[in-house]
Amino acid sequence: MADLREMNEAELRGRVQKLLAEAHPERTDSIAFRRKQYEHGLAWVHFPEGYGGLGISPKQQLIVLDEISKHSKVVHHDPPAATIGIGMGAPTVLTYASDAQKKYHLPRIFSGEDIWCQMFSEPSAGSDVAGLSSRAVRDGDDWIVNGQKVWTSVAHLSSWGMLIVRTDPDVPKHDGLSYFILDMKSPGVSVRPLYQITGEAEFNEVFFDNVRIPNANMLGKEGQGWRVAITTLMNERVAIGGGGAKKKGAGAISQLVKLWQARKPGALSPAQEVMMRDRVTRSWMDNELLRITSQRARAAQKSGNPGPEGSVMKLAQADINKHMWEIAVDVLGQDGLAFEAGYELRQSGFEGRSVEALAKYQFLRSRANSIEGGTSEIMKNILGERVLGLPGDPRVDKDVPWKDVPRS
Amino acid sequence: MADLREMNEAELRGRVQKLLAEAHPERTDSIAFRRKQYEHGLAWVHFPEGYGGLGISPKQQLIVLDEISKHSKVVHHDPPAATIGIGMGAPTVLTYASDAQKKYHLPRIFSGEDIWCQMFSEPSAGSDVAGLSSRAVRDGDDWIVNGQKVWTSVAHLSSWGMLIVRTDPDVPKHDGLSYFILDMKSPGVSVRPLYQITGEAEFNEVFFDNVRIPNANMLGKEGQGWRVAITTLMNERVAIGGGGAKKKGAGAISQLVKLWQARKPGALSPAQEVMMRDRVTRSWMDNELLRITSQRARAAQKSGNPGPEGSVMKLAQADINKHMWEIAVDVLGQDGLAFEAGYELRQSGFEGRSVEALAKYQFLRSRANSIEGGTSEIMKNILGERVLGLPGDPRVDKDVPWKDVPRS
Amino acid sequence: MPADFVFTDEHDELRKTVRAFLQRRSDEKAVRASMSSERGYDAEVWKQLAEELGLVGLIIPEEHGGAGFGAIELLIAMEEMGRALLCAPFLGTSVFAANALLTCADGVTQKELLPKIASGACIASVAYAEPNGRWDLAGITLRAKGTGSSVTTLEGEKTLVLDGHAAHVLLVVARTDAGLELLRVDAGAAGLSRTSIPALDLTRKLAHVSFKNTPATRISSGDQTASFERVLALVCAALAAEQVGGAQRVLDMAVEYAKSRLQFGRPIGSYQGIKHKCAEMLVSVEMAKSAAYNALFGAAANEPDFVESAALAKAFCSEAYFRAAAENIQIHGGMGFTWEAAPHLYFKRAKASELLFGDAAHHREALANHVGL
């Protein structure tokens, strides 16, 4: 994508103005407007013409946004539930699907009419995703799928899912996988919320009981599923990375500072107060250094010399975040014993919380930071091996048919 | 040894009195007295008669000591330099040597006439002792040894050494080792002090340049060296374990408390003082818990239900000790920057030190606590595998001829 | 005489009995049922604990209908209850209230209440902490009105009362003209209101209590500051024992999981990343055991430094349990973060019992004062 040409800015802004003349966000609902945006090639400007893009550099997407914002108080951003489809589903469809599929799915993904989910992880395949065991067996023009996926966000809202399953257990694990797009309304698909220790379900489990998928819905060739999945995952990284530069003391740490400054006077002895203040200070330092490290990472990337700054962030952030919320609960002291929100099991919402309630929620929620998106143990392997060049652990699952690899 | 009979206590005390009648410690030098003690079977009471013992339970050794102490103000304890010979050399000689060798060596070991050292570790074989590469090649009635040993205490004072070398590189590592006792005055043996980061040398390096050892000095059979070495090492544990129960607050922690209480008034701000006090308190707690854990280990052993308490001590102690001396230097603050003793390289002595100088010395010395006698990494493997029953790491050096195992 | 840390055959028998009972009646399913119940515990189990096992009156003397056991038996019971995550008013009633009555109350009250407690019929809770956030005795500011008379009135608040919602009797720690005293308020008293606190740890219920001109009976005579310090110390030591039981259990769970969970064709426990974590947990659990055992063997032997040992135990075990419970979640990976798996139940109990009766820093400060650092 880096070698895509840039369009003359005025011309691009002109195209946006044309879109706005046809449909104005202030007077058009999100789905209808975004359909129009797609038709004008302004959905993903780096996609080819006719597929929601103009075949120009992805950096210029910002100009589109800027021009819309200039002329409209309402901006129809990506609907939150649709981000997986827009960020990861679309590029995968674009790269691997048939032309008819692209024409069908891309506008529906971008408009937010169709929510997409990603079904890779399985209960038995956490860090070792490629070791997954959901099976698809060929039956005429269809594949019949049985198995289970887990950690699937928005599955309960999704029309379509990106699915990777094992089609050949007799070859080493990466070689026996195939990639499908699955109509989530197919018979035999069931979705259950997966409640977390906070009592909320941000994710789902998805079960497949003799689910039929037409062979036409396989993306890539049989046995190439891992390669296709990599395309999806690469776009996950792009989607997650590049968080905006926060200001000093901003972000989560400001919540801890707020709690600290609002502490009950006299609850802590003077000595305990000194020690708690030092813990808050350490956490402030950690957060500040995380912020600076992310700035350094961006600077290094810009200058074309990306160093290890980026890779260490995920690992550092998990610990720092967990620590910060532990301290927050300790600052609350007696009040830390209450969990005001209660634990009624429910789908995750985005309701507001008081800073006290937030602290307790985050105290629990942050435990997953060192697990989700790569456990800290895996991250340390990656840092040790890819950044520092240390040799790998001996592997017992390489070059062995998947079915012969021991698993739990 | 557990099933050795106990001797009637009065009879045993009578034998000690007979020894004292022949030679009294107040009027006899250590070597002469201990020779007599050997002759009376009171050296190692659990050794057989004629070899310095009476074939009775080793617990009764305490009675011998008690009886001597009753009648003499002077007690000729094991000479410090001779403890390796007495504790580890003698049992190995007793188990594996010829009768003539036993008769020659045991009295000389016990009397302290002959100092013994242990030569197992090598520069390339640290945690992996059995991977050692010093070679012995048969030449008529002799073996010719080349190679190097390291971490050999008292080698510079020793008449004899316990030596393990590789006699067959074509079999897996444990199977190709043989065990010798080596006359340290043999041509080709050279001993060099090994200076540590404290500037002192507690240990030596020993080099072998075509050193000849008569085949008769092999203990055990050719290729059985590892088994013999285990005998030696088992006795090392016996010798090291069972440290006396200290009183609360006694031992090293009392030094830290002393330093803390003698701190410069006003050097730390009130807040820093609070935090430093908390660190001292944590260290006090850790040391106290170590003391209690060792009591628990003894209680469990006594009751015949040894739990994991003993195994955790080594690992815990290393960290606790390192931390304690770090805190001590921090308590000293500015004075922590000085190293009063200087770093003149010298053999380790036992001179007195001020508590300040001791803190700095121990700060450096304690860094080895997590390395010597089994690194903390190895200890964690042992705890994980032997105590908790977790599976081992995959091994690449099992069932492979030693010469084919990669090594640095 | 320093403690020798030897458990007798009777002790081992007690442990076996308690463990077997709890395995049957406080398995994970039972814990989850109690957690989500209003009362917070299974009344039937409480009855069995009282009548069949004699645990409810464990430290109540036989003359008052109890089992007449001491601190070592208490250690064993708490350890096993912590291990099983038992939901029951044991800490509040059988330890805190019973010990407060034994140490501070007059003979008449003892004679009336202790047998009821031992029988399981009476839940008694000590109303100690106040909303000022403090755990030290000097933080008690609730003041009984009127002087001299044995009946007085209370106006104010207490909080974090263990099982306060279910208690038949509240033992209120308050200031009188005599100093710090224990006052009795019965469940139906006028102006008494109790609110359940939605708790971080669902396995231990807490209540907020307020008094509006509520009649209360003075049941201690004279200032109880010194006695009550020892009562608190015993509660902390018992809680430390419970923490040790929980810590050992999460270590066991982590190890079991690490043995059976395979990734990349190997049990995750064969990787040093997990193995060393487990080994470090083991070290810390063993040290925590030493701390709790030392405190309760010390209590049993009436050691003069018992209050100090209790502070050490609460300080160390609080952190050790929390760390172990957190690592257990980590070792369980994604599964450890789900509601349906057990690790979070221990994690929340660990955090709550860390904060309850003062956190580690609070007790380290107390310890430093005792030791004279």
Added chain:
Amino acid sequence: MPADFVFTDEHDELRKTVRAFLQRRSDEKAVRASMSSERGYDAEVWKQLAEELGLVGLIIPEEHGGAGFGAIELLIAMEEMGRALLCAPFLGTSVFAANALLTCADGVTQKELLPKIASGACIASVAYAEPNGRWDLAGITLRAKGTGSSVTTLEGEKTLVLDGHAAHVLLVVARTDAGLELLRVDAGAAGLSRTSIPALDLTRKLAHVSFKNTPATRISSGDQTASFERVLALVCAALAAEQVGGAQRVLDMAVEYAKSRLQFGRPIGSYQGIKHKCAEMLVSVEMAKSAAYNALFGAAANEPDFVESAALAKAFCSEAYFRAAAENIQIHGGMGFTWEAAPHLYFKRAKASELLFGDAAHHREALANHVGL
């Protein structure tokens, strides 16, 4: 404008030059030779640093014969010197003394001393700390006798003076009637005596200085408290950069060793026990870099929060370097504990630079005050 952390091509060139020079002239052999020498550094190397590289006068303006560089170049130089464990009076003379002169001294003194310093001919040391153990400015109690006049006398002690044994000029921080001032004492002054302190870290020489009715010249005008706070901040930030260089070097050493050392037939770095340790070191080194870079880019940009950033840097880098140096010993195993191997040289430097100018707790307290926590 917040710092952007971009090194220019000129910066990269400077780093390359310094590193190449130090690889030649401050390899381990050279360091050991300097360590055991009386002077503590190689005069020839110092001369080259001044004349060939222009580093000695790095932050001295060109008008005073220096290179006229700023804080980013200082960051680069210190990082490389820390990496090479250079033994030289750079921190004491080129950073502390030069900056003190630039910030606090009168024009005449600047004109006289700065060119001499830049040329390498003059070692100047700031006599700051006193035997009371304090590092804060309020801890300065040495008081110059007499008032008003530009010449006064000193009576008392200063300690931990960087390269004080070799200094030609001492810049003494003392109290006068005007407040905190900088006074000049030349090497031969009457009543001046200097004793080398046998140092934990042999790579940086420290001296104890005492004044007995020693004549001293006032070279600043008026109270310098505020200015001197910024001087100290720059020293701390520079020291933090040196710590980062050292920390990166010990990480590199540890990784190299972990790759080449085989045990049980595998490089020890293939075991997660060692691999994860290295990964954790990497995280901490990167965070330390962020801290030091932030401080010195901040200084270069004249950020108003520079003193705060310097405190953060010294606090974080002190601990990060010490931990990394300690882990490097551990990863080297027995070898790491020997005199002949390099790890202990870094370990001692790390500990000493942690204590120098206030330890991490000292700087965290300062930071908390600045941030208003």
